[in-house]
Amino acid sequence: MENNEAEKKREMKAKEHNLQNREISDSLKRNNIRIIGVPEEEEREIGLEGLWEQIIAEKLPNLGKDTDIKIQKAQRTPITFNKNQPSTRHIIVKFTKYSGKERIMKAAREKKSLTYNGRQIRFAADLSTETWQARKEWQDTFSVLNQKNMQPRILSPARLSFKIEGEIKSFPDKQKLKESVTTKPALREILRGTLSGEKR
Structure with a gap:
């Protein structure tokens, strides 16, 4: 268990470090x-x-x-x-x-x-290579939301924003969007397949 906790902490620190590097690179550009x-x-x-x-x-x-x-x-x-x-x-x-x-x-x-x-x-x-990669990961989701006229946008550097039920929602990554989808059955149906990696 201690090893698992230490590994999780290392992964979190590595993720934070990569995010900081990406932000510095993007601010320089x-x-x-x-x-x-x-x-x-x-x-x-x-x-x-x-x-x-x-x-x-x-x-x-x-x-x-x-x-x-x-x-x-x-x-x-x-x-x-x-x-x-x-x-x-x-x-x-x-x-x-x-x-x-x-x-x-x-x-x-x-x-x-x-x-x-x-x-x-x-x-x-x-933008940095990492930011372009993060933007590219939104491509399928963006396309589906666009077909449904939900006014999707990629905000700087790589946040996805769209309109649902009269409100504009914004997500920094797919994990946060997946968490939100669990409480919204209509959105879950619209995005079925784009967040899990399976084909629609």
């Missing part, structure tokens, strides 16, 4: 946008900052004139080799202010689809 899909040869003549200015001038011209939106730096992600998923390295753009990043992201979301030189590109928040 708070002002960053990740641009996905721009080939590396595009920046050879004009550099990454010049490429960023070109993309904004073409795709979001109203924001290109905004003197309050300034970037601190732009860089490519480090080289990682994955033979199963060859892709160009992402561009990370760091803004001097969080508000500048948010305005760019809002404008990009409103555009819905962005292309540069005939290629599809995408803007995304620059």
Whole structure:
């Protein structure tokens, strides 16, 4: 029993430590946008900052004139080799202010689809791998709630929020949602299969 208790404490501390690391990593990346899909040869003549200015001038011209939106730096992600998923390295753009990043992201979301030189590109928040994984784990649940018009949202960094019985509920992880579902039969029926891992 003592060994079990010690093991549980170690697991809890490891979980807390991982959560703290994720929060630190995400806070360091708070002002960053990740641009996905721009080939590396595009920046050879004009550099990454010049490429960023070109993309904004073409795709979001109203924001290109905004003197309050300034970037601190732009860089490519480090080289990682994955033979199963060859892709160009992402561009990370760091803004001097969080508000500048948010305005760019809002404008990009409103555009819905962005292309540069005939290629599809995408803007995304620059988050830690752990946060992206946590968000990905909500995918099935989010899809089911969306089909039922329950207005699901992924809140920063990886909380699921949705509307039920006129109230907005928010959950940090699937365990908390599972605990809540036990007291709500209608919600349990809607999410049957998405929380236990079984197929619907």
